[in-house]
Amino acid sequence: MATPQVTQLKITGMSCASCVGRAETALRSVPGVTDASVNFATETAQVTHSGPVSALTEALADAGYPAANTQTTLQIGGMNCASCVAKIEKALTADPAVVDAKVNFATESAVVTYIDGATDPLKLAELSDQAGYPARVADGAADDQADHAKTEEAHALTRATIFAAVLALPVFILEMGGHMIPAFHHWVHATIGTQTSYLIQFALTSVILFGPGRVFYLQGIPSLLRGSPDMNALVALGTGAAYLFSLIATFAPQILPHGSANVYYEAASVIVVLILLGRVMEARAKGRTGAAIRKLVGLQPKTAWVEQDGTFIDRPIADIVVGDVLQIRPGERVPVDAEVLDGTSYVDESMITGEPVPVGKSPSDQVVGGTVNGTGALRVRATRVGADTVLAQVIHMVEQAQGAKLPIQGLVDRITAKFVPAVIVVALLTIAVWLIFGPAPALPLALVTGVSVLIIACPCAMGLATPTSIMVGTGRAAELGVLFRKGDALQQLQQAEVVALDKTGTLTLGRPELEHVTTTNGFDHDDVLRLAAAVEARSEHPIATAITRAGPAELPELSNFESLTGLGVRAVVEGRKVLIGSPRLMEQNGVDLIDLSAEADQRAAEGATPLFVAIDCQAAAMLAVSDPIKPGTEQALERLHAMGLTLAMVTGDNTRTAQALADKLGIDHVTAEVLPDGKLAAINALREQFGTLAFVGDGINDAPALAAADIGVAIGTGTDVAIETADVVLMSGDLRGVANAVEISRKTMRNIKQNLGWAFGYNILLIPVAAGVLYPFSGHLLSPALAAGAMALSSVFVVSNALRLRRVRATLPESTEEHSIRTVTS
Structure with missing residues (x-):
C-alpha cells in the first residue's frame, strides 16, 4: 500500500x-x-x-472547483542536443503535479505548468537535476548572473578549443602528412621513427581527450549508463573507440590481426577540436538570437530623477513606486509609464508603435517607459512601474513567444528522442557488416565507418532548427510592432485563408468626423460651421462632438438651447435661430431642402450620416459626418489580397453603411448588424466557407470573436480586454501591421522548413556515406574528422539561416500619424 x-x-x-x-x-x-x-x-x-x-x-x-495552475521558468544546463529536450520533459512530467512542460533547446529553458500547491519550482528543478541536467529557477537578478556566466562559459570554451587545436595540429601533421606526402612519411620514419611518432601522438591526444575533451565523457558516459544516450555519448563512443584501438596498436600491436595495427589518434583529437569549434560558433550564433530581448531590456534606464522635499534626487528604477513625481530632462529616456503634470515636449515612441514621428506631450498626456524625450523638460507622475509597465509587458510577451513550442516542433522532438539510440544501433550494425563482409584488413575499416556514423549523426541541427527561428522571428516581429502572445499563432497565422475585420476602430478611426460641408442660399461656409459648432457644443452626442471639433476654437454665446430627441437640436446664436438635424426636423419647421437632398442621398449611399443646418428657417448647409477610414487601411487590404487572402467584414453597423465601406475598400464578404454573439456565428460560417480564419478587432465586444477565431489579432490602441484575448497584438492602431504580421509568420515558417529540410536531409544523406556505402565505387571512406567537421557545420548552418530573419523588413511601413498608447497586458 x-x-x-x-x-x-x-x-x-x-x-x-x-x-x-x-x-x-x-x-x-x-x-x-x-x-x-x-x-x-x-x-x-x-x-x-x-x-x-x-x-x-x-x-x-x-x-466545478478546478485546482489552480501556475507557471515557472527553469534555466537548464547540460543540454547539448535535441534528444536532451525529450529527456528533460519526461523527467519533469513524471511529477503528477506537472500539467505541461515545454523545454526550449535554443534558450536552454523550460516553461513548466503545474498544479499550484502540489509542487514547487525548487522540486521541479531537482527533477531536472536528477535527470542529469542541472536547473535553477529563473528570476531577473539570476538571469543577469546567468548571462554573465554564459559569456564566461563561451570564453572558456574558446580557450579550450584553441588549446586543443594547438595540440591536435602536430598529431594531424605526423599522421595525415605521411598519408598525403609519402616523402614526409619516409622522413618521419628515418628520423624519429614510427613508434616514437605514435608515442608523441598518444601523449598529445591523451592531453586533449582528458583535458578539453573530457566534457564529452563526463556527460556522455552517464547518459549511456542511464539508457538515454545523447550527443556526448556519440562523441564519447566514437573518440573512445578510435583512442582505445590506437592505444592497442601502439602498445600491444601483436594482439591485432596482421596488417590492422594502425593508429587513429588524429581522428580522435581532430574530432574533439572540430566539435568544440562547432559549439563555440553555435554559442555565439545562439547568443545573437536573443538580441531582440536584450535590446528591449536595454531601453529602460537604470535610474530616474525623483522629487523629494522640493528637490530631485537620482534613485534606482526598482525603488520607484506608483505616485512618485519624476523629472525627465531633454534627451533622457522615460523611466516608467507616467502622466505628464507640467511641461511640453515631443517624445519618440517608435520603440512601442514603430512610428518615427515624435508625439507631442503636454499636461494630462501619458508617456511610456523606455521612450525618448525630446528637447523639452517634463514633470510626470508614475502610473505604472516594474512588471506593470508597457515595456515590461512587451518583454514578457516576447519571452513567452520565444519560449513557445510550435506544433511542428512536437514531431521533431519525438523523432530526436529515438534518434541517438537508433544511431548507435546503426553504428554497431555498420561495424558488424564491415567485419563480416569487408575486405582485409576489415577491423580498421569497420572502426572508421562505425566512428564516422556516430560522429556525423549528431541531432543538434534538428533540435536547433525550430527554436532558433522562433526566437529570431518573434524578436524581429516585436521590433516591427507585432507581438505574438501565443507561440502557436506564429505557425497558424501563415495558414490563414480568410481575414475577418471589425469595422469601427479597426478599419475606421472609431470616432465620427465632419468630412464635408455643402452650403446653399448664399450662406458662408465658415460662418455656418461656426454657428453649428456653437450649438452642438451643448450636446454630448458623438456626431455633435465631431461638428464642434471641426469648428473654430472661439465659439459665440447662445441661448434657448433645446435638444429634440431623435430629431436634432435648436438654439439662438447671435440673434439668429439655428436648427440642426434630420430631414424630418427640417420638414416639421417648413425648411425647403431641395438644393441639398441629392448630395445628401449620395453621401448616405457612401456610408456617411447627412445632417442639415437651417438659419432663420432657411436651408443653410448639409453636413456629412462619417467614421473616417484609418490611414494605411486601403494599402493594408491591397497587400492582404495580394497575399491570396479573402477579406471579410463583421460589424454591428447597419448593412448600408457597412456595404458602402466594403465596396470602397474592396472587401469580399460583409456580415453586418450583428451583436457580439452574432459575431461568433459569423466567424464560424466564414471558417466553414473559406478555411483557417484570423479575426482583427479592438473593442470589448470583439473579445469573444478574438477568442473563437483560429488566430485573434488585436489592435494595440484598442481595449485591454481585446488585447488579453488575442493571440497576436499590433502595437499601433495601423492595419498595415496585419500584413506585416502575416509576412513575418510566413517567412519564419519558411525558415523553419528550410532548417528542418537541411537537418533531416543532412542525416539521411550522410549517414549512409559515413557507413561506407560509396566505398565499392570510389575505394574511399569518409574520415571521422571530416564527419565531425560536417556535423559542426550543420548546426552552424541552421543557426545562421535563422539569423537571416533579423533582416526582415516591414513590407508596408506604418503611418506616421500619432496614435494613442494603451497598456498591453499579458
Missing part, C-alpha cells in the same frame, strides 16, 4: 461557504483519500491521500 502524503491545492471557483462542503465531499470521494480540509478564506485544500494528485484535480474539476 502506498504511503499517505499530504498535498495542498489552490482551488478556484468557490463563491460562498457552501462551496467548501461540496469541494471536500468531492475530494473525500477519491479512493485513497483519508482526510480533506478546504479553507474558504485562503481558497486552499489540504488533502491526505495515497493515490495520484491527478485524481484529486479531476474530482475538483468535475465538482
Whole structure:
C-alpha cells in the first residue's frame, strides 16, 4: 500500500461557504483519500491521500472547483542536443503535479505548468537535476548572473578549443602528412621513427581527450549508463573507440590481426577540436538570437530623477513606486509609464508603435517607459512601474513567444528522442557488416565507418532548427510592432485563408468626423460651421462632438438651447435661430431642402450620416459626418489580397453603411448588424466557407470573436480586454501591421522548413556515406574528422539561416500619424 502524503491545492471557483462542503465531499470521494480540509478564506485544500494528485484535480474539476495552475521558468544546463529536450520533459512530467512542460533547446529553458500547491519550482528543478541536467529557477537578478556566466562559459570554451587545436595540429601533421606526402612519411620514419611518432601522438591526444575533451565523457558516459544516450555519448563512443584501438596498436600491436595495427589518434583529437569549434560558433550564433530581448531590456534606464522635499534626487528604477513625481530632462529616456503634470515636449515612441514621428506631450498626456524625450523638460507622475509597465509587458510577451513550442516542433522532438539510440544501433550494425563482409584488413575499416556514423549523426541541427527561428522571428516581429502572445499563432497565422475585420476602430478611426460641408442660399461656409459648432457644443452626442471639433476654437454665446430627441437640436446664436438635424426636423419647421437632398442621398449611399443646418428657417448647409477610414487601411487590404487572402467584414453597423465601406475598400464578404454573439456565428460560417480564419478587432465586444477565431489579432490602441484575448497584438492602431504580421509568420515558417529540410536531409544523406556505402565505387571512406567537421557545420548552418530573419523588413511601413498608447497586458 502506498504511503499517505499530504498535498495542498489552490482551488478556484468557490463563491460562498457552501462551496467548501461540496469541494471536500468531492475530494473525500477519491479512493485513497483519508482526510480533506478546504479553507474558504485562503481558497486552499489540504488533502491526505495515497493515490495520484491527478485524481484529486479531476474530482475538483468535475465538482466545478478546478485546482489552480501556475507557471515557472527553469534555466537548464547540460543540454547539448535535441534528444536532451525529450529527456528533460519526461523527467519533469513524471511529477503528477506537472500539467505541461515545454523545454526550449535554443534558450536552454523550460516553461513548466503545474498544479499550484502540489509542487514547487525548487522540486521541479531537482527533477531536472536528477535527470542529469542541472536547473535553477529563473528570476531577473539570476538571469543577469546567468548571462554573465554564459559569456564566461563561451570564453572558456574558446580557450579550450584553441588549446586543443594547438595540440591536435602536430598529431594531424605526423599522421595525415605521411598519408598525403609519402616523402614526409619516409622522413618521419628515418628520423624519429614510427613508434616514437605514435608515442608523441598518444601523449598529445591523451592531453586533449582528458583535458578539453573530457566534457564529452563526463556527460556522455552517464547518459549511456542511464539508457538515454545523447550527443556526448556519440562523441564519447566514437573518440573512445578510435583512442582505445590506437592505444592497442601502439602498445600491444601483436594482439591485432596482421596488417590492422594502425593508429587513429588524429581522428580522435581532430574530432574533439572540430566539435568544440562547432559549439563555440553555435554559442555565439545562439547568443545573437536573443538580441531582440536584450535590446528591449536595454531601453529602460537604470535610474530616474525623483522629487523629494522640493528637490530631485537620482534613485534606482526598482525603488520607484506608483505616485512618485519624476523629472525627465531633454534627451533622457522615460523611466516608467507616467502622466505628464507640467511641461511640453515631443517624445519618440517608435520603440512601442514603430512610428518615427515624435508625439507631442503636454499636461494630462501619458508617456511610456523606455521612450525618448525630446528637447523639452517634463514633470510626470508614475502610473505604472516594474512588471506593470508597457515595456515590461512587451518583454514578457516576447519571452513567452520565444519560449513557445510550435506544433511542428512536437514531431521533431519525438523523432530526436529515438534518434541517438537508433544511431548507435546503426553504428554497431555498420561495424558488424564491415567485419563480416569487408575486405582485409576489415577491423580498421569497420572502426572508421562505425566512428564516422556516430560522429556525423549528431541531432543538434534538428533540435536547433525550430527554436532558433522562433526566437529570431518573434524578436524581429516585436521590433516591427507585432507581438505574438501565443507561440502557436506564429505557425497558424501563415495558414490563414480568410481575414475577418471589425469595422469601427479597426478599419475606421472609431470616432465620427465632419468630412464635408455643402452650403446653399448664399450662406458662408465658415460662418455656418461656426454657428453649428456653437450649438452642438451643448450636446454630448458623438456626431455633435465631431461638428464642434471641426469648428473654430472661439465659439459665440447662445441661448434657448433645446435638444429634440431623435430629431436634432435648436438654439439662438447671435440673434439668429439655428436648427440642426434630420430631414424630418427640417420638414416639421417648413425648411425647403431641395438644393441639398441629392448630395445628401449620395453621401448616405457612401456610408456617411447627412445632417442639415437651417438659419432663420432657411436651408443653410448639409453636413456629412462619417467614421473616417484609418490611414494605411486601403494599402493594408491591397497587400492582404495580394497575399491570396479573402477579406471579410463583421460589424454591428447597419448593412448600408457597412456595404458602402466594403465596396470602397474592396472587401469580399460583409456580415453586418450583428451583436457580439452574432459575431461568433459569423466567424464560424466564414471558417466553414473559406478555411483557417484570423479575426482583427479592438473593442470589448470583439473579445469573444478574438477568442473563437483560429488566430485573434488585436489592435494595440484598442481595449485591454481585446488585447488579453488575442493571440497576436499590433502595437499601433495601423492595419498595415496585419500584413506585416502575416509576412513575418510566413517567412519564419519558411525558415523553419528550410532548417528542418537541411537537418533531416543532412542525416539521411550522410549517414549512409559515413557507413561506407560509396566505398565499392570510389575505394574511399569518409574520415571521422571530416564527419565531425560536417556535423559542426550543420548546426552552424541552421543557426545562421535563422539569423537571416533579423533582416526582415516591414513590407508596408506604418503611418506616421500619432496614435494613442494603451497598456498591453499579458
